[in-house]
Amino acid sequence: MKVKQNDEEYNKYVDIVTPKHSLPKNCFNAFIVGGFICVLGQGIHDIALNYFGCSEEDAGSWTSIILVLISVILTGFNLYKKLAKFGGAGALVPITGFANSVAAPTIEYQKEGEVFGKGVKVFTIAGPVILFGIFTSWLLGLIYLILKSIGLM
Numbered sequence: 001m002k003v004k005q006n007d008e009e010y011n012k013y014v015d016i017v018t019p020k021h022s023l024p025k026n027c028f029n030a031f032i033v034g035g036f037i038c039v040l041g042q043g044i045h046d047i048a049l050n051y052f053g054c055s056e057e058d059a060g061s062w063t064s065i066i067l068v069l070i071s072v073i074l075t076g077f078n079l080y081k082k083l084a085k086f087g088g089a090g091a092l093v094p095i096t097g098f099a100n101s102v103a104a105p106t107i108e109y110q111k112e113g114e115v116f117g118k119g120v121k122v123f124t125i126a127g128p129v130i131l132f133g134i135f136t137s138w139l140l141g142l143i144y145l146i147l148k149s150i151g152l153m
Helices: 007-017 023-050 056-076 080-087 095-108 114-121 126-149
Strands: none
Touching: 023 056, 023 080, 056 080, 056 095, 080 095, 095 114, 095 126
16 A cells, blocks of 8 residues: 655655755866866976977877877776766866766766767767767858858858
């Protein structure tokens, strides 16, 4: 026999199990984690420029590659999830978050095989981002071409 809860009991239960969040604390954590990622990226960029003699463009490319590599390694050791839980959007918004969103499903579904596991799941989260990014860049390119051809740009 099922026990029926009244609205008051249910609301008490919801209040107990609902996690409590502090907006200032969450913003501070996101600032710290996102700021650390940016400082790390700037450090990599400066090292590439000053110690390896890279051009500005090459240093930017190396910075992105190394940040993605760090993110994938942290994802593989299940550490990026903890960083994202602590830092929220500070860990999820930069390029490292995008790399994590591609790597995590790949690692999780590797037992299902190359095609039906990794191949299918790799773009579960990142696929829409890539799709709409490509579509938006195509659309903006088309608008630019039209405006340039009529002499407005």
